[in-house]
Amino acid sequence: MIISALHIVNEQGANAHISKLNQALEKIDVFLTECNISTLELDCLRHKNATSEQPCLAFISPTINNPIQVAKQIRSLLSDIDFIFLVEGSSQELLTELQSPTSVLGSHWEVKDIHSEGFIHQLSTSLKAVHKRRKFRTTLTHLQNKLKATSKPKVSELQKYTVSLQHLSHIVEHAHDAIIATTSDGIIVKWNQASQKIFHMSSDEAVGTSIFEIYDHDWGRRLQTDYHSLFNSDHGFIEHEISITRAVDLQENYYNIILSVIRDNNGEDIGVSAVMRDITEKKATENILAEIRKDLEKMSYEDGLTSVANRRMFDKALRNEWGRLLRTQSPLSIIMFDIDYFKHYNDTYGHQEGDKCLKKVAEILKNEIKRSSDLIARYGGEEFILLLPGTNEEDAKSLALKCCTAVRKANIPHDSSEISNTVTVSGGVGSLIPIQTSKPEAIIKMADNMLYIAKKNGRNQVQPT
Ligand SMILES: Nc1nc2c(ncn2[C@@H]2O[C@H](COP(=O)(O)OP(=O)(O)OP(=O)(O)O)[C@@H](O)[C@H]2O)c(=O)[nH]1
Structure with a gap:
């Protein structure tokens, strides 16, 4: 004893x-x-x-x-x-x-x-x-x-294991995300309630079938490729996004899918888990934000009325080109246009018609520039400006004349104009090769002075002639 x-x-x-x-x-x-x-x-x-x-x-x-x-x-x-x-x-x-x-x-x-x-x-x-x-x-x-x-209550290891399994099973079953477990060759062994909602397939129907066949052919093939990569990669997981038309409500939803290898205690691959999270709302918000961003970007560089570049964009482009042409010592020209007697136009036809006229003139000028490096911008109320990098004075003058003619030929009635019965524009050309000691404003001033002379000399013309 x-x-x-x-x-x-x-x-x-x-x-x-x-x-x-x-x-x-x-x-x-x-x-x-x-x-x-x-x-x-x-x-x-x-x-x-x-x-x-x-x-x-x-x-x-x-x-x-x-x-x-x-x-x-x-x-x-x-x-x-x-x-x-x-x-x-x-x-x-x-x-x-x-x-x-x-x-x-x-x-x-x-x-x-x-x-x-x-x-x-x-x-x-x-x-x-x-x-x-x-x-x-x-x-x-x-x-x-x-x-x-x-004293702690005595709970055997087996009891603990059973309880923890029950907890896990409950969590998986009621998870908001779809959780699917398959064997290594894609045969479904676990299919929770969220999966049922997405694919409109009960657990009894899904378990035992191949995950590669539960949706369309393309996705099945993609999954097959993913499975192949999974077992050949070191990290053991793959993430991708897909859109699925839900069988339950025929709505197109977006899902983020994380596939990861399930390994046993010895490190042997025994299957794959797929966790699918509905990201439809997140995606919609992202799209709206992307649209807003695009609009904002557009708004910051585009003239709201005429849809050509605004003055901010012009100033930015001029600074860039000035630096570039200074280095290459190439010519830079600008043409400044101003609609003749536009105040009279507004007074005669009203402000709204005035806006329409501005849009038409912008369109005409835009159609005259052919090089992708050229830029047309609305510089002020009824003023437009053309930035012509690599263009010398002769070519700029010739383009300016073409633009003047094109506006005239558009035959936009302007009864109150003192020089014509249609809308006309005057243009001033500035042209130079940038030098270290001068600034971009110099060329603006040059074109502005020429425009002033064109106006003074009777309008509907380009200076220097
Ligand atoms: N409809 C409309 N009018 C504008 C806009 N911006 C400026 N204007 C008008 O354009 C007119 C410009 O008039 P002025 O600067 O006196 O020049 P002008 O009447 O064209 O005469 P000249 O330039 O000397 O030929 C003003 O009446 C402005 O109100 C705009 O966005 N829409």
């Missing part, structure tokens, strides 16, 4: 945590040598506090080969102690022996299981005074609480 310890302790000792009981009990002064079972490797501790009103408690945590023998020894302690606890690790045989009707304890002792898991078994005597029992109960409750607080 081997009993690791038989502890008897008063309330102070009982207040200690069970793991520290041995320590606490070692401070108790009297050893229960009269137990006379030391030869059986029994360590007994006894505390008999004659002055104390507190009941004495015994804790037994033995491994026992001869339960009857131990039960007898316990009985010999009964005059000294009030209660005995068999703590975790106590022998089941001992417990059975103590609980049997023919137990050596006799009829004065009642054996009571006070813990659902057999954690502690209580032996309580019916002989003790009621008030002592009450005291005991208080002590016992206190002790139980202590023990509960310091």
Whole structure:
């Protein structure tokens, strides 16, 4: 028989945590040598506090080969102690022996299981005074609480594993994202509720079929390629986006798909998981933002009325070309056009008609420039400007004349013009090869001066002629 310890302790000792009981009990002064079972490797501790009103408690945590023998020894302690606890690790045989009707304890002792898991078994005597029992109960409750607080419930590894599997299964099943698991060759083994909604296919229908065949042919082929790459890549996952027309509502939705290799504990590839997230709303927002960005960009460089470049764009282009032509020492020309008597036009036909006229003139001028490097911009109210990089003065003058003629030939009625009965424009040409000591403004001034002369000389003409 081997009993690791038989502890008897008063309330102070009982207040200690069970793991520290041995320590606490070692401070108790009297050893229960009269137990006379030391030869059986029994360590007994006894505390008999004659002055104390507190009941004495015994804790037994033995491994026992001869339960009857131990039960007898316990009985010999009964005059000294009030209660005995068999703590975790106590022998089941001992417990059975103590609980049997023919137990050596006799009829004065009642054996009571006070813990659902057999954690502690209580032996309580019916002989003790009621008030002592009450005291005991208080002590016992206190002790139980202590023990509960310091002891974790016993959950076996298998139980833990089962619970965690159940949790996982619930999470997968009710996830917002579609979660599909397949074997390495694409046979579906798990198909959650979100997958059912996307493909309008129950789990029973999907499990066992090939993932390459659940949607259209193109996607199936793409998945096949992805699977192939997955097993040949180091990182083990692939992400792509697809649009799927949902069977449930025939709406085209966008999904982000992450495919990753499932490996077992030995690192062997055993399948693939596919997680599909609906990104339709995100995509729509992205598209709207892209449109807004495009519009803003356009607005910042385009004239809202005539749709040709605005002055900001012209200034930017002029600076760029100035620097480039300064380096290459090539000619730069600009032509500044102004509609003749446009105030009269507005006064005669109204502002809205004036706007239409501006649009037409812009269109005519735009049609006259052929080189992709040329730029037409609205420079002011009824002023347009042409930027002609690499064009010399002669060519610029010739283009200016063509533009003048084209506007005239458009025959836009202008009854209040003092020089014609159709809309005409005057133009001033500026032309130079940029030099280090001058600035882009120089060429603007040049063209502006020429325009002034054209106006002064009777309009509907180009300067220098
Ligand atoms: N409809 C319309 N008119 C504009 C716009 N911008 C400027 N104008 C008008 O263009 C006219 C320009 O008049 P002025 O600068 O006196 O020149 P003009 O009447 O064309 O006379 P000259 O240039 O000397 O031939 C003004 O009446 C402006 O109100 C615009 O966007 N739309």
